[in-house]
Amino acid sequence: MKLDNLITQYLYHQKRVSLPGIGTFTTDGPTVKFDNKYDATLSDDLIEFVKTHTGKMYSLALSDLESYIMLNKQFLNIGKALYVEGIGTLVKTKDGSFEFTPGEMVPERMEDLTAESRKPSAFIDETRYHPENNSRQKWFIALLGILTLVIIVWGGWRLFLNNNGEPEAGKKELAPVIDTAMVPVTDTLKLMADSMPKLNDTIKSPDYTANPGIATAQNSQWRFVIEQTTNKNRALRRYNQLKEIGDKIQLSTTDSITFKLYFQLPSMVSDTTRIKDSLRRFYGSKKVSVEQ
Incomplete structure (x- = not known):
């Protein structure tokens, strides 16, 4: 049911309807009268009436009424006439007030009035209440949802191929990274033994023969502790x-509680930091400390 017909039906039932910004219609039965004075806000009863007959929420019914009034007021301000079937016609005069011409009251119930029997109004937003447009909008939303679903599925399929497929041509395959934290200790040590030189080959004793004044390796022994645990x-x-x-x-x-795993290695003081870093990387230790 169109909004202007609902307003007419409400006027017949309640004998009064006020449209903020336009005016107030009243009826005593056979005729409809108009007063330029109007209520500041829409009546809650009118909003509930529209809500009941359209099946919309209260906020949507209020929004429809406000849009209807605003649109009709704009047309009235530019000199157009407002015709509401069963009520009459409004036109704006030069002094800014509205002049009302009563129309024929509709004796039938508004639900029985067909679209063909109603006189069209220039102020009815046909696109807002036309069932065909609502159906078209539903089809558009459904199509948009299907398109979105297709894009999501296609994106997931491409991601699956990129993660599980063979390396693309022209790209170098990266060497696998061994996570020593996830490999058992025995396997880790075997991997390091196979892929890296022995510790004794990596960390060589400094050559002290070139400078006899430097302390020899025998009196520069250091403990490099690679692990300390109470287990x-x-x-x-x-x-x-x-x-x-x-x-x-x-x-x-020293106390049968704390156990230290360490290497006894000769080194100069300036080389201890480098050796610590080498041991930490080689054995995957969190921390390597030095004791003399």
Whole structure:
């Protein structure tokens, strides 16, 4: 049902309807009268009436009424006449007020009035209430949803191919990265033993023969502690594993609570930092400390 017909029906039932910004219509039965005075806001009863007969929420019914009034007021301001079937016609005069000409009251119920029997109004927003346009809008929304779903599926398929497919031509395949934190300790040590030189080959004793004034390797021994733990079983297990691959690892404890795994290596003071970094990377230690 169109909004102007609902306003007419409401006027017949309640005998009064006020449109803010336009005026107030009243009826005593056979005729309709108009007064330029109007209420500041729309009546809650009118909003509920529209809500009930359109099936819309209260906020939407209010929005429809406000849009209807605003549109008709704009047309009235530019000199157009407002015709509301069953009520009459409004035109704006030179002094800014509205002049009303009563129309024929409609005796039938508004639900029985067909579109063909109603006189068209220049102020009715046909596109807003036309069922065909609503149906077209639903089809558009459905099509948009299907298109969005297709794009999501296609994107997921492409991502799957990129993650699981063979390397594309022209791209170098990266060497696999070994995460020592996820590989058992024994396997880690074997991998390091196969892929890297022995510690004794990596860390060589400095040549002190060129400068006799520098301290010899024998009196510059340092303890490089690669692991310190209170877990005795772990300390023994790690010690045995390193021994298996030929490293000169040593184990010590002073209180039978704290166990240290370390290498006894000759070094100058200036070289201890470099050796610490080499040991930390080689054995995957979180921290390497130095003791003399």
